[in-house]
Amino acid sequence: MHTATAPTRQPQRESTTPVVDLRGLTKTFPGKEGPIRAVDGIDLTITPGEIVAFLGPNGAGKTTALDMMLGLTEPDSGTAAVLGLKPRQAVLAGRISAVLQSGGLLRDLTVVETIRYIASTFADALPADYVLERAGLTALRNRRVSKCSGGEQQRLRFGLALLPDPDLLILDEPTAGMDVTARREFWQTMRADADAGRTVIFATHYLEEANMFAERIVMISGGQIVADGSTTEIRERNSGRALSADLPETGTQQWLDRLERADGVVSVTVEGARVHVQARDTDALALTMLADLGARGLEIASADLESAFISLTGTAPAESTETDAEAS
Numbered sequence: 001m002h003t004a005t006a007p008t009r010q011p012q013r014e015s016t017t018p019v020v021d022l023r024g025l026t027k028t029f030p031g032k033e034g035p036i037r038a039v040d041g042i043d044l045t046i047t048p049g050e051i052v053a054f055l056g057p058n059g060a061g062k063t064t065a066l067d068m069m070l071g072l073t074e075p076d077s078g079t080a081a082v083l084g085l086k087p088r089q090a091v092l093a094g095r096i097s098a099v100l101q102s103g104g105l106l107r108d109l110t111v112v113e114t115i116r117y118i119a120s121t122f123a124d125a126l127p128a129d130y131v132l133e134r135a136g137l138t139a140l141r142n143r144r145v146s147k148c149s150g151g152e153q154q155r156l157r158f159g160l161a162l163l164p165d166p167d168l169l170i171l172d173e174p175t176a177g178m179d180v181t182a183r184r185e186f187w188q189t190m191r192a193d194a195d196a197g198r199t200v201i202f203a204t205h206y207l208e209e210a211n212m213f214a215e216r217i218v219m220i221s222g223g224q225i226v227a228d229g230s231t232t233e234i235r236e237r238n239s240g241r242a243l244s245a246d247l248p249e250t251g252t253q254q255w256l257d258r259l260e261r262a263d264g265v266v267s268v269t270v271e272g273a274r275v276h277v278q279a280r281d282t283d284a285l286a287l288t289m290l291a292d293l294g295a296r297g298l299e300i301a302s303a304d305l306e307s308a309f310i311s312l313t314g315t316a317p318a319e320s321t322e323t324d325a326e327a328s
Contacts, residue, residue, distance in 0.1 A: 017084045019168050019199045020046040020069060024078035027064050027223075038064040039075070040223035046201065048167070051194050053214035054203040055309065061223040062203045066170055069201070070098055083167055094122060094164030099157045099171045107146035111137055111156055114145060118160050125163045135159030136185055150177030158186070169193070171202035175209065187213045207305050219309070235305055243277040243285060246297040255293060262288050 027039040039061045046052055054062045067073040068080050071087030082090035090096045106114065112128060115137075119125035132138045135158050145153065154177055161169060169190075175183040190200050190213065204210055210217055211231050219227040219234065227234045247270065248255050259277065260268050264285055266278040274297075279285045282300050289295035 018045045018081070019048055019050075019083055020044060020201070021081040022065070022069075022078070023080075025065065025068060025075045025080060026077045027061075027068065027073060027075050037223050039068070041078070042220075042223070042225055044218065044225065044228075046199060048199055049194050049197050050216055051190060051200045051214050052202070052216045052218060053210035054201065054218050054220060055207070055210055056220035060220045062220050063172060064223075065220065066098075066172060066201070066203060069170060070096065090168075094124075095166055096168040096170065097161035097164060097166040099154070099161045099169065099174050104157065104160070105145050105153060108144065110142050110144055111148065112141040114156060115159055115163070119163050122164050126165050131159045131162050134162055134189060136182070136189075151175075151179060151182055154178060155182065155186070166198070168199045168201070171200065173204060174202050175204075175206070183209070207309060211305050217305075231305055242301050243279060243282050243289070244274050244297075244299045244301075245277075245289060245295040247273050247275055248294070258293060259289070 022042050022044040025039050025042040026037065028035045028037050030036070038059075042061075042065060044065075054066065056062050064073060068075050069082060069087055071091055080087055083095050085093065085095070087096070106117075109117065112132065115128045115131055119128055119131075129138075132141055135155050137152075137155055137159055140148065140152060143152075145156065148156065154174065158171075158174065175186055178186060187209075194200055194215075202214075214231065216229065217227070217231055217234055218225055256268060256270070256275065259265065259275070262279075262285055264279045264281045269276045277285065286298060286300060289298060
């Protein structure tokens with residue numbers, strides 16, 4: 001019977017120093033048709049205890065920006081600081097860890113052997129049994145890595161990242177290969193860690209995952225930050241709010257023409273017997289629709305995150321968590 005032991009060390013998280021402070025970051029890579037500006041002047045500050053999602057289409061610059069936070073890539077210009085240190089210094093001090101999508105696992109070792117082997121490289125690692133429990137790996141402790149599924153291997157990478165008890169976790173598509181239950185349990189752990197002061201930054205293609213678990217979304221397109229705020233703020237500020245109503249039984253086309261000409265209307269879509277409208281000022285439009293157009297069955301709701309994503313990046317979101325094939 002293995003019982004997890006409470007960690008012997010807690011990171012110092014009371015500091016007001018930003019966890020991440022990026023200023024004017026740029027990074028260019030050579031391409032077949034000329035230089036590719038993967039990151040183009042990013043400024044970003046992240047404070048302790050935040051759960052931040054990086055969203056953007058493939059090639060947007062997400063992975064390159066994360067690599068510079070980890071010290072894996074040096075910027076061409078600008079500065080990157082993690083907890084007041086250079087990224088490589090923060091990594092060496094155990095203040096920052098990462099969960100990447102591939103690499104770093106020895107297939108012939110068991111799960112617990114892998115945890116203990118990597119733990120031996122740290123001066124003050126968390127106990128192996130505690131890490132196994134936190135990563136949901138206790139039942140798999142004696143399974144060889146080669147026999148673990150993709151989702152189980154991803155949970156093992158998460159466990160390895162927890163070993164130094166870092167202040168900052170950077171996750172690149174962290175739940176790739178996990179089933180629904182494992183994803184839910186993973187994010188419950190992340191929320192508990194954030195409540196204790198750990199900062200979590202993750203890149204994902206799952207808009208639903210960002211919507212459900214991130215407190216803040218940083219949307220990147222063309223190497224630049226095009227939106228930064230809560231899910232609600234991004235939906236409302238960048239794609240307006242959505243209005244829907246029953247279509248009139250007669251004179252439908254003339255009614256729709258008047259609606260499209262109304263002030264602040266962004267788009268009008270008909271689905272069955274309902275019309276859906278996105279507008280910059282839904283309160284004013286609702287009054288117009290009720291008073292001037294006699295609308296019935298009127299409803300107002302925030303526009304969805306997918307609409308904001310398309311509006312801001314000009315690209316439809318990916319439907320799966322495939323490897324982020326960016327220049328990095």
